[in-house]
Amino acid sequence: MHELSITQSIVELACEKAAGRPVRSVRVRAGKLTAVVADSMLFCFELVVQGTPIEGARLEIEQPPGRAHCRVCDTEFTVEDLILLCPCGSADVAVVAGRELELLSMEVG
Amino acid sequence: MCATCGCTPGTGAHHHDHADGHAHGTETITLEQKVLAKNDGIAHDNRAWLADRDILAVNLMSSPGAGKTTLLQRTITELSAVRPVAVIEGDQETTFDADRIRQTGCPVVQVNTGAGCHLDAEMVRGALTGLDPSRGSLLFVENVGNLVCPAMFDLGEEHKVVVISVTEGTDKPLKYPYMFAVADLVLINKIDLLPYVDFEVDTCTAYARSVNPAVRILTVSATTGAGMPDWYGWLAGH
Numbered sequence: 001m002h003e004l005s006i007t008q009s010i011v012e013l014a015c016e017k018a019a020g021r022p023v024r025s026v027r028v029r030a031g032k033l034t035a036v037v038a039d040s041m042l043f044c045f046e047l048v049v050q051g052t053p054i055e056g057a058r059l060e061i062e063q064p065p066g067r068a069h070c071r072v073c074d075t076e077f078t079v080e081d082l083i084l085l086c087p088c089g090s091a092d093v094a095v096v097a098g099r100e101l102e103l104l105s106m107e108v109g
Numbered sequence: 110m111c112a113t114c115g116c117t118p119g120t121g122a123h124h125h126d127h128a129d130g131h132a133h134g135t136e137t138i139t140l141e142q143k144v145l146a147k148n149d150g151i152a153h154d155n156r157a158w159l160a161d162r163d164i165l166a167v168n169l170m171s172s173p174g175a176g177k178t179t180l181l182q183r184t185i186t187e188l189s190a191v192r193p194v195a196v197i198e199g200d201q202e203t204t205f206d207a208d209r210i211r212q213t214g215c216p217v218v219q220v221n222t223g224a225g226c227h228l229d230a231e232m233v234r235g236a237l238t239g240l241d242p243s244r245g246s247l248l249f250v251e252n253v254g255n256l257v258c259p260a261m262f263d264l265g266e267e268h269k270v271v272v273i274s275v276t277e278g279t280d281k282p283l284k285y286p287y288m289f290a291v292a293d294l295v296l297i298n299k300i301d302l303l304p305y306v307d308f309e310v311d312t313c314t315a316y317a318r319s320v321n322p323a324v325r326i327l328t329v330s331a332t333t334g335a336g337m338p339d340w341y342g343w344l345a346g347h
Contacts, residue, residue, distance in 0.1 A: 001226055001258065002226060002227060002257065002258035002261055002262070005225065005227075005229065005262075006144055006145070006261070009144050009145060009147060009148070010144055012147070013140070013142060013144070013146075013147075017138060017140055024135055028144070034261070035257060035258075035260060035261055035287040081286065082286035082287065082290050082320045083283075083286070083319050083320060084319075084320070084322070085319070091318075091319070091322045092322070101143065101144045101145060102140075102141055102142060102143055102144060103140045103141075103142045103143075103144055104139070104140060104141055105137050105138060105139045105140055105141075106137070106138045106140065107135050107136070107137050107138075108135060108136055108137075108138060109134050109135035109136050
């Protein structure tokens with residue numbers, strides 16, 4: 001349940017940035033290639049915000065798909081899981097997106 | 110401007126919400142900050158602290174019972190004459206593993222994570238202060254037995270090593286791809302039990318490479334010592 005400590009980090013950061021202002025929503029990007037389960041994060045968020053200055057805020061999670069670049073055929077393709085195989089058959093690929101884990105923005109006021 | 114009432118969101122002059130969920134008097138703050146930035150910052154400091162003392166830190170990860178502590182016991186016994194070894198033990202509860210390591214005479218610190226399922230950089234920083242490994246040592250961080258959560262947390266180590274035992278099943282790399290994707294080395298342990306279990310080393314190797322083409326894979330038995338020189342060779346080469 002690493003989502004718990006990840007969510008704690010999100011709430012900590014959000015409380016710091018809110019600087020006392022009421023927070024309506026928090027927007028997070030967790031790429032599909034990170035080991036983050038959105039439902040677990042939502043569940044943890046409800047627990048973690050209790051008693052903090054951002055209690056009552058809504059969590060929005062954006063999950064961009066994984067993208068990889070193939071060094072053999074020089075194309076970019078979507079990856080659904082961590083088996084990094086280009087449609088051309090090559091495994092010589094580099095992940096270019098899907099590993100983001102960022103606090104994007106907050107709606108305050 | 111709001112089409113319903115004409116007010117301008119973000120001005121703070123007009124505070125009310127509409128039924129469509131759109132709120133006035135609010136402001137969107139763009140942050141675009143890495144969620145694990147704090148952990149990564151401390152891990153960076155740990156890495157610099159270790160490099161400054163010429164200490165090679167290895168983060169050992171596996172499911173519970175793969176044989177990490179037995180592997181360490183034999184490694185310490187056979188390597189400590191060549192190079193000083195120190196260990197940080199991570200478990201949810203008890204000091205059992207630290208007690209086993211201490212019996213070898215190796216300096217060790219136990220970190221209990223309580224409800225936590227992985228070590229983080231802050232815990233390792235605290236442990237390093239207590240342990241104070243000698244210059245030039247080999248530092249093993251035995252993570253909490255878990256093939257999921259520890260994969261995401263940088264501790265400041267130089268290398269991540271994943272241990273899998275032949276009693277666990279050939280398909281582990283595909284079931285827990287995140288862990289195998291971050292590994293620099295996979296140790297397939299308990300190979301002395303291969304005649305008794307249904308485990309295919311070649312298939313497991315192919316599965317691990319499908320999520321991590323560059324990963325190095327070695328087969329060992331921490332009980333009999335088979336394959337251990339290859340593991341020591343790998344350590345010496347890093």
